[in-house]
Each structure stands twice: as structure tokens, then as C-alpha cells.
Amino acid sequence: MEYAVEAAGLTKHYKDFTLDNVSFQIPTGSIVGFIGENGAGKSTTIKAVLDLIQKDAGTVRLLGRENGARSKEVKEQIGVIFDECYFPDGLQAVDINRMMKHIYKSWEPDVFLGYCKKFGLPERKAVKEFSSGMKVKLSIAAALSHHAKLIILDDACGSLDPVVRSEILDIFMEFIQEEDHTVFLSSHIISDIEKICDYILLIHKGKVLFFENKDSLRYEYGIVRCSEEQYRELDPEMVVGVQRNHFEVEALVKNRRALEEKAHDYVIDPASVEDILLYIVKCSQER
Amino acid sequence: MKGLLLKDIFNLRKVIKQYLLILAFFVCYCFFLKTPSFFPMMTIMSFSMIILTSMGYDEAAGFDKFALTLPVNREDLVRVKYVMLLILLLIGLVVGISGNLIISCFIGGEQEPFAEQFSSILAVAVMFLLVYATMLPVVFKIGVERARMLLMICYIGIFAVIFFGLQFLAELNLLDRIEAARIPMAVGIVGFAAFYVLASYFISLKIIRKREW
Numbered sequence: 001m002e003y004a005v006e007a008a009g010l011t012k013h014y015k016d017f018t019l020d021n022v023s024f025q026i027p028t029g030s031i032v033g034f035i036g037e038n039g040a041g042k043s044t045t046i047k048a049v050l051d052l053i054q055k056d057a058g059t060v061r062l063l064g065r066e067n068g069a070r071s072k073e074v075k076e077q078i079g080v081i082f083d084e085c086y087f088p089d090g091l092q093a094v095d096i097n098r099m100m101k102h103i104y105k106s107w108e109p110d111v112f113l114g115y116c117k118k119f120g121l122p123e124r125k126a127v128k129e130f131s132s133g134m135k136v137k138l139s140i141a142a143a144l145s146h147h148a149k150l151i152i153l154d155d156a157c158g159s160l161d162p163v164v165r166s167e168i169l170d171i172f173m174e175f176i177q178e179e180d181h182t183v184f185l186s187s188h189i190i191s192d193i194e195k196i197c198d199y200i201l202l203i204h205k206g207k208v209l210f211f212e213n214k215d216s217l218r219y220e221y222g223i224v225r226c227s228e229e230q231y232r233e234l235d236p237e238m239v240v241g242v243q244r245n246h247f248e249v250e251a252l253v254k255n256r257r258a259l260e261e262k263a264h265d266y267v268i269d270p271a272s273v274e275d276i277l278l279y280i281v282k283c284s285q286e287r
Numbered sequence: 288m289k290g291l292l293l294k295d296i297f298n299l300r301k302v303i304k305q306y307l308l309i310l311a312f313f314v315c316y317c318f319f320l321k322t323p324s325f326f327p328m329m330t331i332m333s334f335s336m337i338i339l340t341s342m343g344y345d346e347a348a349g350f351d352k353f354a355l356t357l358p359v360n361r362e363d364l365v366r367v368k369y370v371m372l373l374i375l376l377l378i379g380l381v382v383g384i385s386g387n388l389i390i391s392c393f394i395g396g397e398q399e400p401f402a403e404q405f406s407s408i409l410a411v412a413v414m415f416l417l418v419y420a421t422m423l424p425v426v427f428k429i430g431v432e433r434a435r436m437l438l439m440i441c442y443i444g445i446f447a448v449i450f451f452g453l454q455f456l457a458e459l460n461l462l463d464r465i466e467a468a469r470i471p472m473a474v475g476i477v478g479f480a481a482f483y484v485l486a487s488y489f490i491s492l493k494i495i496r497k498r499e500w
Contacts, residue, residue: 086353095297102290
């Protein structure tokens with residue numbers, strides 16, 4: 001299998017946070033959702049992948065190249081969209097088009113202007129007059145206009161309304177139709193992740209908790225609703241997280257199918273990605 | 288690098304228009320003073336200051352972080368600012384000298400010989416080159432806003448070095464000899480400035496290679 005991004009042992013120490021030995025491999029041709037609560041280390045991981053911070057340890061291969069983020073040739077094939085638009089305020093879309101034509105060898109002016117039109121971005125209006133949603137759309141237009149093979153989004157869709165977000169997700173679905181195209185999507189909007197991702201990477205307190213296929217996650221995890229006595233009978237190895245209320249115990253369990261076959265008197269519902277994230281994070285906070 | 292330069296030019300369009308208005312004011316002021324010598328100095332100062340404005344805009348937008356995700360490396364970010372500084376100084380020099388000549392023609396009367404005027408203008412350009420070559424590594428290190436406070440110190444420092452240097456030379460009765468050897472002196476000063484700018488460039492590179500976003 002080929003990988004668009006291979007991170008091994010990424011470590012970065014800050015005074016109050018450590019990105020701790022983060023490793024993952026993003027298969028080429030997939031959409032990977034990168035989730036975790038605020039401050040979990042998503043942006044730090046992306047910065048480490050893009051060589052925007054000095055790593056204390058670890059290696060990154062981008063599109064098969066060691067330290068790919070230092071190679072102009074590799075960066076020709078990458079589009080990055082951050083949570084903010086970093087184009088200077090005085091620029092207009094036409095200026096960005098002319099500037100990018102001299103930065104990317106494979107820049108397609110017509111494609112960029114086409115996206116601007118599609119997203120309703122005026123060509124001759126300064127970036128400072130754009131709304132935050134328009135600014136993100138501008139960044140997306142730029143990322144999609146140079147034949148990129150890998151798109152990395154760092155919480156970019158958060159400021160978009162649901163209609164535009166859905167439109168953007170459709171564009172990424174279209175983008176991924178080429179078998180060598182990959183999307184690495186960090187987001188808080190779990191519904192988006194569930195909608196389009198093939199794999200999910202969960203990070204918590206600077207550590208990767210899992211990197212799994214979305215379908216096997218749905219298959220593997222379940223929420224058991226039971227009494228306290230029934231809960232105590234559960235194999236602790238299976239329980240990932242638990243929440244109690246006045247009436248019952250709700251536990252997130254791994255290996256749901258095995259439990260269903262073994263114990264027929266439990267009510268086991270499929271767990272959504274959001275449930276998995278919430279249980280894991282809450283459980284870890286309680287510990 | 289051409290793309291980054293274009294970005295600065297597009298982004299500074301409004302600022303350049305404002306500076307042109309300021310230059311028009313300087314022209315009027317020269318007519319009022321009946322001397323053109325003020326114009327080249329102000330022109331060179333105004334144009335060289337644009338470099339900090341451009342870096343300030345990049346900083347406010349967070350452009351450098353984004354630029355490093357494009358086919359641009361850290362060295363390009365430094366190189367483009369030094370090239371831009373040289374271009375701005377060159378424009379300031381050309382506009383300053385041309386303005387000086389044109390204003391002299393209109394004012395008439397007895398003016399300093401052109402060679403003297405030219406060497407004074409060149410000295411001003413070199414001085415501003417030294418000021419900004421000192422500033423750029425600081426800006427790459429701590430950002431424009433914090434570095435702006437240091438700009439004054441930098442100006443005063445370099446003026447002080449020149450002022451006290453000249454006094455020292457006068458005490459040693461060397462000024463006349465220097466006056467006689469104007470061309471070798473000019474070559475020496477330009478050579479020193481080139482060395483200083485190169486040193487500044489390499490310090491900036493070292494800083495940017497370690498920087499985190």
C-alpha cells in the first residue's frame with residue numbers, strides 16, 4: 001500500500017503540552033478524518049507534518065519523500081487550508097491568481113477563477129472585505145487550483161455554514177475520485193468526518209488513541225445500556241468508557257459483535273464517531 | 288521569488304499611493320526652503336521604510352506560515368525581503384536624484400556641484416541600507432511591532448557612529464585627506480555596506496531556519 005503521509009514517532013515538547021510519539025500512515029487515495037478535543041494536538045501534528053515547527057523527535061514522509069515539506073517539488077503537489085485565511089488583506093482574487101501563477105509551476109488560472117465564481121468570490125475585492133467564510137473559500141479555491149495530490153485541512157470548515165460545508169465536502173469527494181488523491185481533514189465537525197472519511201485518526205492529550213477504518217469502528221464499537229449489576233459483569237477489557245445516570249449505566253464497549261453473541265440480554269446500540277470521541281475523552285478526564 | 292515580490296507589490300498598492308502624496312508634499316517643501324537637498328533624503332527614507340510596512344502586513348496576515356505550505360522555502364522568505372529592500376532603496380535613489388535635479392532646475396540660483404550632491408545622496412542611501420540591514424534580522428526574530436521600537440535606537444546608533452566617527456577623523460586631521468580620496472572612500476563604504484548586508488542576510492537565514500509557526 002502507498003501512503004501519502006507517514007508520520008513516525010513525532011514528538012514535540014512545550015511547557016504545558018507534549019505531542020507524544022505520534023505515528024500514523026495515511027493511505028493514498030483515502031480521506032482521513034483527524035479528530036480530538038481542543039488542545040489535543042491536531043494542529044501541532046499538522047505543523048510537524050508541514051515542518052512549521054522544529055520536531056524534538058520523529059520523521060515525516062510526504063508523498064513518499066522523507067521531509068517532503070522541505071521539498072518544493074513535493075509542495076507543488078500539496079494544498080493546505082488552515083482555519084484562517086493567510087492571504088494579506090490588500091490582495092484581491094485576481095492578484096492571488098497572478099501571484100500563484102509565479103509560485104506554482106502547475107497553477108491553473110482558469111480553474112482558480114472558476115472556483116472563485118462558483119464560491120461567489122468577487123475577483124476585484126480586497127481580502128479584508130471578505131467574510132470569514134469567504135476567506136476560507138478563497139483558501140480552498142487556491143488549494144484546488146494546482147493539481148494537488150494531497151489536501152490537508154486544519155479545522156478549515158468550522159466557519160462555513162452547513163450548505164457551503166456540504167458543497168465543499170462534495171468537492172473533496174469529487175477530488176478523491178482520482179486514485180492518487182488524498183485528503184487529510186482535521187475537524188471538530190464530526191458529522192462531516194462521518195460523512196466523507198474512510199479512516200479516522202483520534203488524538204487525545206498529544207497521543208494517538210486509534211487510527212481505524214470508519215466502517216470497522218462502527219462495527220467494533222457499541223454502547224451498552226444496562227443496570228449497574230449487568231455493567232459489573234462486563235469484561236473490563238471491553239469497556240472503553242462509561243457514563244452513569246439515575247436510571248442506567250451507559251458504557252462504550254469495544255468488540256461489540258463478540259458481546260452480542262455472548263450476552264443476549266444487553267441492549268447494544270451502534271456507536272457513532274461522536275459517541276466514541278466523547279466517551280474516550282470523558283473517560284480519560286475522569287481517570 | 289517573483290510570486291512573493293508580486294504579492295508585496297499588489298499588497299502595497301495603497302501604501303505606495305500614499306507615499307507618492309507625501310513625496311509631492313516634500314517637493315513643495317523644497318520649493319519653500321529653496322533647496323533640493325532635503326528631497327532625496329526624504330525619498331530614500333520613505334521608500335526604505337516600506338520594507339517594514341510589507342513585513343508588518345505579512346505578520347498581521349500570518350502569511351509566512353501559509354507561504355511555507357506553498358513551493359516556497361524559508362530561505363525564499365528572507366531573500367525576497369532583502370531583494371525588496373535593495374529595490375526600494377534603488378527606487379528611492381533614482382527618484383531622489385531625479386527629483387533633486389529637476390527641483391534644482393526650477394529653483395535656479397547657485398547649487399552645490401553635482402558630484403558633491405551625488406555623494407551626499409549616496410551616503411544617505413548607504414546609511415539607510417545599514418539601518419535596515421540591522422533591522423531585518425531583528426524583525427525576523429521578534430516581529431515588526433516589537434522591532435519598531437528598536438528602529439529609533441538603530442537610527443540614533445548609526446547616526447552617532449557617523450557623527451562621532453567624523454569628529455574623531457577631524458581631530459586626527461584626516462578629513463581633508465578623505466575629501467581628496469573621495470572615490471576610494473566611496474568604494475570602501477559601498478564595500479563595507481555590501482559586507483554588512485551579506486552578514487545581516489546570513490543572520491536572518493539562521494533565524495528563519497529555527498523559527499516556528
